Amino acid sequence: MKVGLFIPCYVDQFYPKAAIATLELLEKLGVDVSYPSAQTCCGQPMANSGFASLTGGCNELFVENFAEFDYVVCPSGSCVLHIKEHLTSTKDEGAAIATRNKIYELTAFLTDVLKVKSLNAKFPYRVGLHQSCHGQRGLKISQMSELMEPEFSKPLELLAMVEGLEIITLDRKDECCGFGGTFCVAEEAVSVKMGKDRVADHVKNGAEYITAVDLSCLMHMEGVLKRQGSNVKIVHIAEILNYQG
Structure with missing residues (x-):
């Protein structure tokens, strides 16, 4: 192909x-x-x-x-x-x-x-997965928690193949981060508050890294983390799946 x-x-x-x-x-x-x-x-x-x-x-x-x-x-x-x-x-x-x-x-x-079943990757850290809205609700790469349907997550399926990686459990696993593209400009205060709430959930549950399939969401949360002086880092899922440790 x-x-x-x-x-x-x-x-x-x-x-x-x-x-x-x-x-x-x-x-x-x-x-x-x-x-x-x-x-x-x-x-x-x-x-x-x-x-x-x-x-x-x-x-x-x-x-x-x-x-x-x-x-x-x-x-x-x-x-x-x-x-x-x-x-x-x-x-x-x-x-x-x-x-x-x-x-x-x-x-x-x-x-x-590709139907990948294994990966040669190692990432020995505690990681929180942010389920981006476009991916979850638009592309259906993971199940929405409000639906009474069987759970699935393509990103989680892949992260489970990474040696040493520990996925943390979030209190609200598919809550929006507040970025929303131009929404973060038009509704800055609401966007920032949503970002702070999303970051707080990851920090509370012990994440060392926050990952997602969308760097736009990660960029928004990275801004919050840096302003808070946090040691928690953001990393795109491709970087984890490609990481050798």
Whole structure:
């Protein structure tokens, strides 16, 4: 299979180590990965701010960059959900539809497509998993606690394969961190309070690291942690799954 690696703009600019870890992890698992160098933002920030009509250039470029691949993999659930639900094209709508259907968030690709059963990874720390809203409620990579349905979590399934890692139990395991993209700008006070509550749950239960499939959520919580002078660190799940200890 040929896989195109989509790295969201904020990951490229602020957390390149997560992008590198994603590439290395896929290559270790035998995947033929390419990174289209002309890729840019998927257009989600504009769309979330009410300017979806201005994302045409982002859409066309995305289709152009990734149409040739069998799969598109991305270490960001929110960007993946945006592409899945909103990618369109005035030049080739068929290619846009095909791209929407073949893009995967990283952990979903590992569990659903590659069907990974073991990993050569070691991370001897106490880790709290933040279930990002886009991944959980949009992409269905984990079960929502309010539903009377069997529990599952693709990120947890993968983290259980990591030697030495201890997952902590949170009081409210799928509570929103408050980031919400442009919500954190439009409703700053509410966003910060939600972030503090989410961080407090991890700290209370002894986390040394907080991980998630979305660096946007982690970036928000990292800001809270740094302002509190906390020793708790954030780390993208790809970095854990690729870590050798």
